[in-house]
Amino acid sequence: MMQLRITENVHNWLFSVMPEGVASIVEMVLIAVVYLTIFAVAGLFLVLLERRVAAWFQLRIGPNRVGPQGLLQTMADAIKLLTKELTGTERADKFLYNLAPYFVIITALMALAVIPFSAEFHAFDINIGLFFLIAISSIGVIGILLGGWSSNNKYSLIGAMRSGVQTISYELSVGLSLLTMVVITGSLQLSEIIEIQKSGWLILQGHIPAVIAFMIFMISGTAETNRAPFDMVEAESELGAGFHTEYSGMKFAYFFLAEFINMFIISAIAATVFFGGWLSPFGITESIPELGVFWFLLKTMALVFLMMWFRWTFPRLRVDQLLTLEWKYLLPINLVNIVLMALLVWLNLTIRL
């Protein structure tokens, strides 16, 4: 079922001034434009945030010259990247080489569409939402693999293969930790998952196993986005820039932006599944549904900050340590955790306000 629910008014107005077929196409185009804008703005904002936060973690100041408090720094960077020459390696597989960035960026955009920003602001409320998210987030890695493979560069290839290893392993943990929560909700539809949390956020309802699931999700989510301490895909000190060593200009920017949007998506999923999405804490602003976006962004940004905190604290893992962490620790704990959660639900030990 496809439901386009961005503000009822625009929808009704559009359908009143044009024939139905045209109106729905115009509406889709509008939604696409809105999401592309969100994509660009959020990407640029997150890059700036990352640089400032990183600076503060390292007792530096960070970019503060372009615009007030350096607010226009990433805009300047984007313009710089736009005007740069697009170079490529001589014997690259040109078709795949040019295709790869779009894989990464389109999957990020598709995932963004499923995320409920608020009760109204939700482009695509599919009934298998969570499953769709898990599935789509593993397609992004194809872009990375293609990019690394087609650049015809040993560093890119090693980076891409590492990314394959990493994603295959950690995809399991992401899926299983979300499944743990699905045991409580009994639904994969994101709007319904939020509905259930009106009687307490899931991290509260599921208490101990939910906290464990949240920790596992944050760890494996960080690994999914290829961020430090799991950034072996890029590993500047070992591989140059990893899979995107040979990309320049806007194609590099696509990879770069997609990485930050993926971080936003992982945080948004965590905020939705564990912390009630756009619901206000204890329903304090339940009468003003417009504040939903604010609460959603607040929770997501808090989790984004947590991921940045990870990145600027922990050293990079080795490949064998990465696999040990997943297969010896996260996976068995996760499996036990699901059983625990199932027991909890069966014996009715969940906490409902």
Added chain:
Amino acid sequence: MSYFSEIYKGIKTLLTGMSVTGKYFVTSRKGAITQQYPDNRDTLKMFDRFRGEVIMPHNEENEHRCTGCQKCEIACPNGTIEIIWDRGIDEATGKKKKKIDQFIYHLSMCTMCGLCIDVCPHDAIKWGQNFENSVYDRSTLTRVLNKPGSTLMQGVED
């Protein structure tokens, strides 16, 4: 059982690390180590161990501590120091004695290794903290460290 204690230890050490960086994050506004250089040129003070250039301190009576022993000239691996010396009459004893005429220092050749300063038996030369050494003419980087008319401080050799 070591499986669980390892998990516990792992989480504990990770949290310790995060608390350290967390403290930095909170205090970064006061403790930022970044120097916004051209803006704070008037107040910027380089830390004492910074090796900017070799200097020869003089006291108020225009006296330095260099006896002209040339140990620094020998120690320098790349011939940065040249000592042009002379013989003068020592007023106290009336005997002939070595004294420096010019202590020539080529900043453009110095690698800031510090061997000259380590080897000097009389602590006549020290590190200066000046770092603004860019010039338009490289000949200005060749300096005479002893000031004109300066003499040897009394009692340095005893």
